[in-house]
Amino acid sequence: MKPMSNKEGFVLRLEDFLPYRLVVAASLVSQATARTYSTKYGIGIAEWRVIAQLGEFGTMTAKQIGERSHMHKTKVSRAVATLTRKKMLAKRANRDDKREAFLSLSPVGLEVYESIAPAAQALSQRMFGEVSSEDRDAFERVLNTVTARAAALADTSAELPD
Amino acid sequence: MKPMSNKEGFVLRLEDFLPYRLVVAASLVSQATARTYSTKYGIGIAEWRVIAQLGEFGTMTAKQIGERSHMHKTKVSRAVATLTRKKMLAKRANRDDKREAFLSLSPVGLEVYESIAPAAQALSQRMFGEVSSEDRDAFERVLNTVTARAAALADTSAELPD
């Protein structure tokens, strides 16, 4: 099964194709990470992200959570709903704007956060721990620029010629 | 909205948390890339991956495609089905093992490949083009180790203590 060089000539070597490799890596990382919390607390990726945001920032509206975590608002909405059902969230109405509500972790939610966060950190260590700090810095730099670029490209819904 | 340092003390700074950033970047890249083919040829990510594999390697079984592209076999199966419906694939039975079949691109499929592949390449250039080659090398190194590590962790379905 060697790369074929077909008549027309253009062959994309997926192994060398960074977007592809990035996506594959991310999906594996995501899968591996999910096991940390999904099994233990019966919550999914979206739920964990909400908890993580609130664990870090204390109090946010659903909108803010969505923005910071790059999650679709329906996803946030549903994650908040299930977390509320599980008593992991505290919801406080905003007197000045009754459309939104301030969300934060309930004691139970905080417990979960305090239990999962270190585990996630440890897992990250196992995955990224052995790369040199120079490589890690470079990695972060690339992630930064790529994220920015891709976000710009992904946003332009109509502004692209086809 | 500044990071809170809650009582228990452990705070996970998501902005610095590599698995998280990796996943976010990948999802944006994936979104941006999808636009290249989804609109133009009415095919999805899975379909494109199948085409890309066949474009690169010529002939493969569904199993091989799944392995190389890290796709679930049902996903491959369905992608192959829709591509077949679109006359983009050629299927040849394997006389020695009637369970599997050899897949390759039909002329139409090859056309699609030859049209999408350079576009994907160009898009990749727009996203990764401006990073230095040293950074890119480092990036690849990290992707390699992380992919390996994560794959190992993700595989162990039952072998983890909880």
Added chain:
DNA sequence: TGACATTGGTTTCATTTGTAACTACTTTGC
């Protein structure tokens, strides 16, 4: 003030996805 657009958030609906069960075929061990 009051129409109209906008926004935070939820719900509905169709599509996508993965798990598990299943079919057809092949391999293994006796």
Added chain:
DNA sequence: GCAAAGTAGTTACAAATGAAACCAATGTCA
């Protein structure tokens, strides 16, 4: 040669997902 186990691929079913419609509240602007 044959029963049992395993494998490639499909299908049925349930859960996750996103687009679009929707609701209630807010902002805008005449």
